[in-house]
Amino acid sequence: MEQESWFALINVLFGFGLRRCGPCQRIAPIFEQLSLKYPKAVFLKVDVDKCADTASMQDVSAMPTFIFYRRRTRLGHCQGADPVGLESKIQQFYGSGDVDDADDSVADSLPGHMDLSSFIMKQQCECLNESDYHTFSQCLNSDSGYLQSDEDEQLIMSIAFSQPVKVHSLKIKAPSENGPKNIKLFINQPRTIDFEMASSNTSIQDLTLSTKDVEEGNPIPLRYVKFQNVQNLQIFVIDNQNGSETTRIDHLVVIGSPISTTNMGEFKRVSGKKGESH
Secondary structure (H helix, E strand, O other): OOOOOOOEEEEEEOOOOOOOOHHHHHHHHHHHHHHHHOOOOEEEEEEOOOOHHHHHHOOOOOOOEEEEEEOOEEEEEEEOOOHHHHHHHHHHHHOOOOHHHHHHHHHHHOOOOEEHHHHEOHHHOEEEOEOOOOOHHHHOOOOOOOEEEOOOOOEEEEEEEEEEEEEEEEEEEOOOOOOEOEEEEEEOOOOOOOHHHHHHOOOOEEEEOOHHHHHHOOEEEOOHHHOOOEEEEEEEEOOEOOOOOOOEEOEEEEEEEEOOOOOHHHHOOOOOOOOOOO
C-alpha cells in the first residue's frame, strides 16, 4: 500500500484462509460495500494462508480480524463478522471528511507529527465547568460547535489517550474577545484535578496565549522533552483574553506522535487487484 495513505483498514483473514472461513465469506461483501462508502480510506485484504508472517507480526489470533492504521501507526482492531461493530469502528477512526486535509496540513508544517484526535478516547474525557449546551466534545471536532464555560471563565479539560503519545504542540482556535489566555498543563494525573488543585499544584508547563494565537489557531509549541510519554493531558484555563464572564474554544487539536509505530512496508501488495494483497 502507499505509505502516505492517511487511513487504512487491513482485513486480516486468519486461520484456514478466505475460502474455508464462513465468517470471512459472510463479511466479505460488507467489506466491499464499506470500501465504497468510505472512499478516503484504503481497504486491503490479507490472506494469512499466504502471509502467515504478517499475521504473526500483527498478533492476529482469530478470523476475520480488522486492523486500523493512520500514517504507519496502528490505531486499533476488531474481530468477528459483525457489520455494525465494524462500521462503528471505521467511523471512530475515519472521522469527518476534512480530517485528511487537517492531517496533511500538520504533516506539512510539522514533519513527523500528526493530529492525535484518533488516539483520544472521548468517552473518558472530561471537562469541569462546561456549559450544558456547548460541551467539551464539540470543540474536539472542527464542525461540531464549540466549548463554552458555564459559571465563570475557568475550565479544566481532561484528555485521555488510547496509548502513550508524545505531545509536540497545541492548536486552540477561539474568538479574540473570550478565547483562553493563561493556561496550565498537567500530564498523567490519576484523576481529573479540581480547580483548587489546578491553582495550587505545580504544572508541567504554563502558557500565555495572544489574541493572534487563538484567532488564527496556530500551533503553540510545548517543551517537547517534558511530553515524551503522555497518557492523559489536563488543560486548566485560568482566564480569557478580555476578562469576559465565559471562555469559548471553537477547536482544540493536540499535535504529536504515538510512541509506538509500525513499518507499513510489511503490507506491500504482492499481486491481484489494486488495493488487494495476499
